[in-house]
Amino acid sequence: MTAPLGASDEEIEAVLKEKQDWIRKSREKVIARSQKTIEEPALSKEELQKLAQKVEVYADKWEPVLGVKAISFTLRRMKTRWGSCSISSKRIRINTKLAYYPDRCLEYVVVHELCHLLEAGHNKKFWGQVEKALPDYKETIKLLKE
Structure with missing residues (x-):
């Protein structure tokens, strides 16, 4: 996560709590996609x-x-x-x-x-x-x- 330099820890935690469901779902999508697109190693x-x-x-x-x-x-x-x-x-x-x-x-x-x-x-x-x-x-x- 990125945050403005002046943001306090409390403000960052509040945004994380507010967005935690979205973060979890997005993370699961990325993991699922990466498992599907595993490629074979390059041929010698x-x-x-x-x-x-x-x-x-x-x-x-x-x-x-x-x-x-x-x-x-x-x-x-x-x-x-x-x-x-x-x-x-x-x-x-x-x-x-x-x-x-x-x-x-x-x-x-x-x-x-x-x-x-x-x-x-x-x-x-x-x-x-x-x-x-x-x-x-x-x-x-x-x-x-x-």
């Missing part, structure tokens, strides 16, 4: 290399099947997405958090982003391409949401 150089190798394996597997070719794959720590694709530059970004998930999740994200090189949006044609490549993709999405 070796773990990043291993993840990059897996991405390369999946790209080599699926690019010829889908008939597309990405210019590059970049690993990035992302807060809200598992991957992203710049269609015009054919550059794909993969979330490093996928290192903590089963390999099928990484494979799904690679396929998903490669399918964007065929179809920009998430329309019926796009999901048809994903399903053709990975018939069980809906189960994998469930894993990613857990």
